[in-house]
Amino acid sequence: MSxxxxxxxxxxxxxxxxxxxxxxxxxxxxxxxxxxxxxxxIIAFVDVNFNVILNGSDIKSSETIRDLYSxxxxxxx
Amino acid sequence: xxxxxxxISYHLPENVFSNDDFFKAFPESxxxxxxxxxxxxxxxxxxEKNITASDLGIEAGKALFKEHDIKPEEIDFLLFCALEFDxxxxxxxxxxxxxxxxxxxxxxxxxxxxxxxxxxxxxxAKGMIESLGLKNVLLITSSTLTKTIHDKDRSSRFVFxxxxxxxxxxxxxxxxxxxxxxxxxxxKMAEKIIIKDGGARNPISETSYLENETENGNISTNANFYMxxxxxxxxxxxxxxxxxxxxxxxxxxxxxxxxxxxxxQANLFLINTIRTKLxxxxxxxxxxxxxxxxxxxxxxxxxxxxAIKAGKAKPGQKILLAGFGxxxxxxxxxxxx
Numbered sequence: 001m002s003x004x005x006x007x008x009x010x011x012x013x014x015x016x017x018x019x020x021x022x023x024x025x026x027x028x029x030x031x032x033x034x035x036x037x038x039x040x041x042i043i044a045f046v047d048v049n050f051n052v053i054l055n056g057s058d059i060k061s062s063e064t065i066r067d068l069y070s071x072x073x074x075x076x077x
Numbered sequence: 078x079x080x081x082x083x084x085i086s087y088h089l090p091e092n093v094f095s096n097d098d099f100f101k102a103f104p105e106s107x108x109x110x111x112x113x114x115x116x117x118x119x120x121x122x123x124x125e126k127n128i129t130a131s132d133l134g135i136e137a138g139k140a141l142f143k144e145h146d147i148k149p150e151e152i153d154f155l156l157f158c159a160l161e162f163d164x165x166x167x168x169x170x171x172x173x174x175x176x177x178x179x180x181x182x183x184x185x186x187x188x189x190x191x192x193x194x195x196x197x198x199x200x201x202a203k204g205m206i207e208s209l210g211l212k213n214v215l216l217i218t219s220s221t222l223t224k225t226i227h228d229k230d231r232s233s234r235f236v237f238x239x240x241x242x243x244x245x246x247x248x249x250x251x252x253x254x255x256x257x258x259x260x261x262x263x264x265k266m267a268e269k270i271i272i273k274d275g276g277a278r279n280p281i282s283e284t285s286y287l288e289n290e291t292e293n294g295n296i297s298t299n300a301n302f303y304m305x306x307x308x309x310x311x312x313x314x315x316x317x318x319x320x321x322x323x324x325x326x327x328x329x330x331x332x333x334x335x336x337x338x339x340x341x342q343a344n345l346f347l348i349n350t351i352r353t354k355l356x357x358x359x360x361x362x363x364x365x366x367x368x369x370x371x372x373x374x375x376x377x378x379x380x381x382x383x384a385i386k387a388g389k390a391k392p393g394q395k396i397l398l399a400g401f402g403x404x405x406x407x408x409x410x411x412x413x414x
Contacts, residue, residue, distance in 0.1 A: 016111055016112060033109060035109055035293060036293035036295075037109060038112070039306075043307070043310055044314070044346065047350065047354065048350060048353050048354060054311070055308070056305065056307040056311065
């Protein structure tokens, strides 16, 4: 899955986000209305699609979708 | 003779805390209503402050005796699982024994576990029946966790409800009952779900009631229930599929040979993700949390009761039960009704 597809598909998982809001360079935790539920949605999506289980530190240490994607690629090795 | 689950009943407190009540208490959360709905809870029952976990357990026990025509004299051992006990000592099981008119020849003890507690209890009951020769073990799993949740702890108030279940584990003359078990514990993650103050390690002090705000905006104190939601979600995804696969390997079964799965009803989003990971079809997973929420150690027997009532869980089927939570701890087994 490319980073662009990752951003688009993640956006569709967030039901309360306007289409086009999430791009690879979006600081996703600054998206309007960010809550812990969004963290769970990301962790579940990444686990099901990449077989990588992100933890709380991964979410905490990343800012953009690109940061998250890099962590996923690193953990996939 | 193998141990099996002979009967289940449950009891819920009367007070309902609906999602409408929740969004009135936390109006800012209504913006995320769609995401909250993924948790799978529409209402939960909340216990009165003067009611204890043993009180709910006694009501569940009475319901069991009445609904299944079981006499107190039949009980050889009483196991009481909770996170909130009446006194530091004696055991709440002693109080329950007396209130349920169970004879003094019955053994009785408490154990302190949360969401893994029901499956752990089945393991202990199986041991008592198959190794010690007991005939009937009464397992009461009860939770009044909402009494420990801070009023401003939004996430926990949405997820948890109170309730108790009473389960009779007996022996029978067939070769099928409760299978082998997988157990697990990781004390390194003990603080992921905890009430820090009020026990022997950290007695209640003035600082126990200082409010802390978590990064997700929930408020709690060291005297209240605390759960690191993201960490526990990660734990569930990492542990539960592996535990299910370990048990299947131990029992030499393929996942397709399991007729029904009843997971601890932590939240629907987590269960659905676990189901997707394990490639289990939706109709093979029974959930019952919409009207009761996460009732901790009572979720699995409540869901099992409702699965039996709905005709989804039937005698002869292989039903996999998996619990996971505070400890952190986890356990799974396969039962045949």
